[in-house]
Amino acid sequence: QLAKEQHIQSENYAIFNILSKGEIECSNSLEDECDTEIPGQALIYRPARQHIYSVLLESGKGGSYPLVKEWFVYFGNPLQQPELVQPVQPSIPGGTPNLKTLWFAKGPDVEKQRYSTFLACFHLQDRMEELQALEAPVAAFCCLLAYLMMQVSSLSLEDLNAFLALILCLKGKSAAQLAGLQV
Numbered sequence: 001q002l003a004k005e006q007h008i009q010s011e012n013y014a015i016f017n018i019l020s021k022g023e024i025e026c027s028n029s030l031e032d033e034c035d036t037e038i039p040g041q042a043l044i045y046r047p048a049r050q051h052i053y054s055v056l057l058e059s060g061k062g063g064s065y066p067l068v069k070e071w072f073v074y075f076g077n078p079l080q081q082p083e084l085v086q087p088v089q090p091s092i093p094g095g096t097p098n099l100k101t102l103w104f105a106k107g108p109d110v111e112k113q114r115y116s117t118f119l120a121c122f123h124l125q126d127r128m129e130e131l132q133a134l135e136a137p138v139a140a141f142c143c144l145l146a147y148l149m150m151q152v153s154s155l156s157l158e159d160l161n162a163f164l165a166l167i168l169c170l171k172g173k174s175a176a177q178l179a180g181l182q183v
Helices: 004-007 013-021 046-056 099-104 108-121 127-130 136-151 159-168 175-179
Strands: 023-028 068-072 083-085
Touching: 004 013, 013 023, 013 046, 046 068, 046 083, 046 099, 046 108, 068 127, 108 127, 127 136, 136 159
Parallel strands: 023 068
Antiparallel strands: 068 083
């Protein structure tokens, strides 16, 4: 019901579609089809989405999850039919928490459980203490960056430095200050 209400308010449309139809769609992309070094974002983030699907969807008998129909654009995918993606349970001590608990329960233990579940979806559960020490926007960026570095082997140290500069050095600068930066 909450997912439906948020969907009606134009919030979390993807979650409602996954819960109600077992389907998700992302039919646009700003990727360079000529750059074959970096896979499309749809492929880079698929392992994380598989973990998220297992958190959202309850497993049936035998621990199997329903397949999720993905309509994600990337080079070589003509979008003529959905790809059927198997949810994968993230590595969380004690198993994946119940979605209702994660969504509705209150208290510090649940907050910790939410955070550890989020990190596990991105294979970062071992970095919880370090990430909790950061401001939330910086921690989110670090999660994204760490995940990208794990998933895309062609990213270099220069790429990493550019991403770090983006969040650490450019944060809070005005448009005029950014326009005057030296390369």
